[in-house]
Structure formats: C-alpha cells, structure tokens
Amino acid sequence: MKQQPKELWEKQLSREYLYRGKIVNLRRDLVRLPGREEPASREIVEHPGAVAILALDGERRVAFVRQYRHAAGRVLLEVPAGKLEAGEEPLQCARRELAEETGCRGGEWSRLTWFYSSPGFCDEKIHLFLARGVLPGELAAADDDEVLEPVWLALGEALRLLQEGTICDGKTIIALQFAASLKV
Amino acid sequence: MKQQPKELWEKQLSREYLYRGKIVNLRRDLVRLPGREEPASREIVEHPGAVAILALDGERRVAFVRQYRHAAGRVLLEVPAGKLEAGEEPLQCARRELAEETGCRGGEWSRLTWFYSSPGFCDEKIHLFLARGVLPGELAAADDDEVLEPVWLALGEALRLLQEGTICDGKTIIALQFAASLKV
Numbered sequence: 001m002k003q004q005p006k007e008l009w010e011k012q013l014s015r016e017y018l019y020r021g022k023i024v025n026l027r028r029d030l031v032r033l034p035g036r037e038e039p040a041s042r043e044i045v046e047h048p049g050a051v052a053i054l055a056l057d058g059e060r061r062v063a064f065v066r067q068y069r070h071a072a073g074r075v076l077l078e079v080p081a082g083k084l085e086a087g088e089e090p091l092q093c094a095r096r097e098l099a100e101e102t103g104c105r106g107g108e109w110s111r112l113t114w115f116y117s118s119p120g121f122c123d124e125k126i127h128l129f130l131a132r133g134v135l136p137g138e139l140a141a142a143d144d145d146e147v148l149e150p151v152w153l154a155l156g157e158a159l160r161l162l163q164e165g166t167i168c169d170g171k172t173i174i175a176l177q178f179a180a181s182l183k184v
Numbered sequence: 185m186k187q188q189p190k191e192l193w194e195k196q197l198s199r200e201y202l203y204r205g206k207i208v209n210l211r212r213d214l215v216r217l218p219g220r221e222e223p224a225s226r227e228i229v230e231h232p233g234a235v236a237i238l239a240l241d242g243e244r245r246v247a248f249v250r251q252y253r254h255a256a257g258r259v260l261l262e263v264p265a266g267k268l269e270a271g272e273e274p275l276q277c278a279r280r281e282l283a284e285e286t287g288c289r290g291g292e293w294s295r296l297t298w299f300y301s302s303p304g305f306c307d308e309k310i311h312l313f314l315a316r317g318v319l320p321g322e323l324a325a326a327d328d329d330e331v332l333e334p335v336w337l338a339l340g341e342a343l344r345l346l347q348e349g350t351i352c353d354g355k356t357i358i359a360l361q362f363a364a365s366l367k368v
Contacts, residue, residue: 024305031254034331071305071306118302118310147194168299173361
C-alpha cells in the first residue's frame with residue numbers, strides 16, 4: 001500500500017477556485033485519467049480538518065453534545081468535535097474543543113486514528129482522540145455561532161443507541177465502535 | 185431523542201446558492217440561533233447521498249476498490265461505494281455500484297446503518313449495506329470518469345489493515361468495524 005501505482009494516478013491539469021469561504025473553499029480541477037484522452041472535472045471541497053474526542057469520565061460515562069445541524073435540519077447527538085484553527089496541532093485542538101464543549105479538563109489522552117470523512121469530493125481529515133478519566137469543570141463561554149448541550153451517557157447506553165441506529169453521525173459511530181472494541 | 189428541543193433549533197432566515205455543480209451544490213444560509221440577536225451564516229455543501237457496501241464472498245473475503253482520490257492526492261483502499269442517482273433507491277444503487285466496481289452479483293443483502301459523513305457543513309447521507317455470499321462476475325464497463333481496481337482481502341487481513349491505520353476512509357472504517365462486531 002505504500003507505493004501509489006502509476007495506473008491509478010490522476011494528473012492535475014488546472015485548478016479554479018469557485019468560492020473561498022469562512023469554513024470551506026470550493027475548487028473545480030481538471031485532471032487527466034490514466035489511459036483516457038478526455039480530461040475529467042473534479043469538484044473539491046477544501047476543509048481545514050477537524051478533531052473528535054471519545055471522552056470518558058471516571059465512571060465510564062461518555063461525553064456527547066446535542067447540537068442542531070443546519071445541513072441535516074435536525075438535532076444530532078455527536079461526540080465533542082471541532083475544526084482545526086490555523087497552525088493548531090490536532091491534540092491541542094482536541095483538548096480545547098473538549099473543554100469548550102463540555103467543560104472537561106485533564107484525563108489521559110491518546111490518538112485512536114484519523115480518516116477522511118468523504119474523500120470522493122472533500123479533503124477533510126478527522127483526527128480521533130481518546131481521553132480517559134476526564135474531570136468535570138466549568139463550561140467556558142461558547143463560540144459565537146454555536147449553541148450546544150453537553151450530555152453524558154453510560155457507555156452501555158451509548159452502545160445501545162449506536163446499535164439501534166439513533167446515532168447517525170459518522171465520526172461518532174467510529175468513536176463508539178472503538179469504545180466497544182477497545183473495552184475502554 | 186425523538187423530539188427536537190426548541191432551544192437548539194436554528195431558524196433559517198435566507199438561502200443563497202453560490203454554486204450548482206455536477207456532484208455538489210454550495211449554499212450560504214443565514215440562520216437565527218436561539219437566544220442570539222445577530223444572525224449566523226452557514227456554508228452548506230449539498231450532496232445527492234451515497235451508498236457503501238460491505239461485500240463478502242463465500243470464502244469470507246471482503247471486496248475493496250483501490251482508487252486515486254484527487255481530494256486526498258493519493259490512492260485509497262475503500263469498500264465499494266457510489267453516489268445515488270436521481271430517484272434511485274439506496275439498495276438498488278448499492279447493487280449497481282457493487283456490480284460496476286467489482287463485477288459481483290447475487291448475495292444476501294441487508295441494511296447495516298446510515299450516517300451523515302460530516303454534518304457540520306454537508307448533508308451527504310451514506311447508506312451502508314451488507315452483502316454476504318456475493319458471486320464473482322464480469323466487470324462491466326467503468327464510469328467514464330473513474331478508474332479503479334477491485335481488490336479482495338481475507339476478513340482477518342482487512343481487520344489488520346484497519347487496526348494498523350492503513351485504512352483511512354471513514355465509511356470503510358465503519359464497514360469493517362461492523363464486520364468485526366457482527367462476526368459476519
């Protein structure tokens with residue numbers, strides 16, 4: 001898997017920015033596919049990247065946030081998460097986001113994995129961290145444009161919500177599947 | 185979780201399309217947050233939705249595709265997947281995509297789950313299916329703008345690649361975590 005085989009690689013011919021926004025940019029690139037004459041176009045959403053945190057307190061309760069997601073048109077139950085700021089290290093971002101969204105501090109931190117959320121059209125990478133034994137604390141002032149509610153659920157209850165399909169956010173499913181498999 | 189609490193809901197004030205493309209649209213909406221005077225803007229990527237398939241043959245080998253992803257700038261190993269066409273049912277789409285990408289037909293199909301890939305800015309839903317006992321067949325002609333390579337891996341080998349972090353596509357991680365937990 002280390003070497004990229006020549007026969008799949010696409011050569012970029014041009015790059016055009018259609019929008020530069022607050023959170024995302026949108027590009028349309030032309031690429032040449034291996035063995036094809038005609039160029040193909042690729043719509044690419046650029047995203048700064050994000051972190052997500054599987055945080056457990058001393059009683060094996062899992063931290064969640066309930067948040068209205070305008071893209072989904074509904075309230076979702078998700079693990080704490082947030083976007084990387086310019087130059088910010090993923091672990092530093094994860095500690096900041098967990099504190100901002102749940103008030104928690106401390107804990108033993110480790111990195112679980114990272115993944116592309118939807119690599120067919122978007123470059124967003126999500127870095128997933130585990131924080132065990134976090135300590136409750138004061139909620140800091142929320143972001144200006146975010147309203148959310150922290151929720152703590154026993155790990156077993158969280159896994160039940162996962163199994164019954166109540167949880168429908170990709171990064172949260174991955175975090176809880178890790179929780180189930182790691183026996184954290 | 186059934187009822188959406190009033191205090192999180194955002195009221196949409198306006199909607200403006202910035203781009204209507206081949207695969208994605210981009211909107212910028214203004215919303216009013218609960219308890220806030222100033223409207224907030226939301227950049228939303230519209231996507232038709234997608235399917236992904238955890239397909240196993242009679243020897244418990246898992247179907248993958250290797251594909252260059254321009255957004256990632258590299259070749260990724262992913263479970264077979266594809267976008268919904270207009271009016272297409274997810275199961276019908278999943279059967280079509282599996283046949284197109286691997287040549288497989290038949291098998292016992294069931295729905296595993298669905299999820300938002302990145303609901304902070306995108307409405308893409310991914311419907312994940314399980315297909316057991318699929319039968320190898322002839323590869324149909326590929327999409328005009330896709331070049332990919334089907335790969336079959338023993339389930340144990342696939343789970344090893346998951347554990348070592350070689351697999352870094354969200355939907356593929358979810359599919360393999362299901363495979364591990366379901367003992368398929």
